[in-house]
Amino acid sequence: MGLTKEQLLQRLQELQIQFSKYEHPAVLTVEAQAKYVGNLGGGLSKNLFLKDKKNRFYVVSALADTKVDLKVLSQRLGLGKGGLRMAPEEALAEILQVSLGCVTPFAVVNESARDVSLLLDQGFKTQEHCFFHPLSNDMSISLNVRDLDTFLKSIGRDPSYVDLEANPAVGKDQPPDLAALVPSGSIVLPDQPGKQSSAEVPPRDGNIVSVDNKSKTVPAKVVKPLVGNNSKGTLDKNVQSSRSYADVGQLVEEILHKTSKLLLSEINEETIKIHGEQLGTTVSDKLQKHLSSDFKNLAMMFKNTAYTEGFHAGTHHQPRR
Known part of the structure; x- marks a missing residue:
């Protein structure tokens, strides 16, 4: 079983990370979240859980108004134009161990997500503080980027901030600028109960x-x-x-x-x-x-x-x- 909301908050306290928490009804979109914390200042985040054709997974966390073009991002990772797609819902439970609507940078805390690549919007660095769900979408917490980095480093992650709106040329003499962020290993999901094999x-x-x-x-x-x-x-x-x-x-x-x-x-x-x-x-x-x-x-x-x-x-x- 993955880390719970309460356990995550406890870990943040142990790391002496300053944060504020705001309880609200469960929300599935940034727009819904904004109704409860959008008037508090700071940056709201949207988070994508993606996979490529070789079953390598990615969490992309960006400011709500950052435009993320999956075709461009796929090329920058060296995966071709159609190399990225949304990960299946069952991968949320098996890999990130969170429910739908609960993907955030904190979701890579579990051991099952050790091979998931995390790409962070460099726009977060322009915000005094940012809002994320603490593994559960019935609460939002705000903290600054330095404290987010402290948490990520505590679980062995080297934070990677990326200009997600950039569209650099990729070609023979211009290698993909984000290729180093492609996970080294793939993740194979176990067979789901009730699913029939092709055999x-x-x-x-x-x-x-x-x-x-x-x-x-x-x-x-x-x-x-x-x-x-x-x-x-x-x-x-x-x-x-x-x-x-x-x-x-x-x-x-x-x-x-x-x-x-x-x-x-x-x-x-x-x-x-x-x-x-x-x-x-x-x-x-x-x-x-x-x-x-x-x-x-x-x-x-x-x-x-x-x-x-x-x-x-x-x-x-x-x-x-």
């Missing part, structure tokens, strides 16, 4: 079907013709349980429903403000990631249903000799 997909009737790119899909259990009074009832029950997947129209409706639901969940005021013109690319990436396995499973279920019903038809309609 095994349970069809509607519960049998395991092995999937191999080099061979055809083969049921793990060979279906044999059933003989006797109970055979027809058993087979009909299995076919009935997967009836919806034998209907192409219903299959398409389910695909559209899943797509629409995820699409609407990804587009909100916060994501529009964070991603701007890159929102389409970000949402597209998430749709592909989250729906790919679902669609493969649906297609496999449909295929298994066709196989089962084809077998059912064959056992009841023998060709005449």
Whole structure:
């Protein structure tokens, strides 16, 4: 279990760091936070939890009005234009061990985040004090940059302040200026409960079907013709349980429903403000990631249903000799 809010505040006190704390209802956006502490002066922060294609993770902490272009930042890290994207929500719990809306520079305190790179906005240095959530978004604390540095150094971090709005040229003779901040190691998330691997997909009737790119899909259990009074009832029950997947129209409706639901969940005021013109690319990436396995499973279920019903038809309609 990660450090709690109370434990973090205790550690700050042990380091003799001066801070002020302000309790408020849980907030998910900078705008919501500003309603409670925005009139106190100082800099509000927005924080992004990002990952690259090699499963290396980054926390980017910036002043609320700093414009962070992920494509530019990705190039400056040497990852190409599309090398950075928002980290999946499950990574918050596994790596930073915080909830949604609680990402801050303090979130790298846990051992599970030791390989996460932290990029700080150099604009923080222009502020008398800055506001961050102390691992929980129902409180904000204010402290100056020197004290933030003291905390980060106490956990073995060398603070890296970056001009996040800069857009230096990157090319053959101009290497990426932030390449040194790319983590040396990747982080592999454990398999999530309830998620199916690409190697095994349970069809509607519960049998395991092995999937191999080099061979055809083969049921793990060979279906044999059933003989006797109970055979027809058993087979009909299995076919009935997967009836919806034998209907192409219903299959398409389910695909559209899943797509629409995820699409609407990804587009909100916060994501529009964070991603701007890159929102389409970000949402597209998430749709592909989250729906790919679902669609493969649906297609496999449909295929298994066709196989089962084809077998059912064959056992009841023998060709005449």
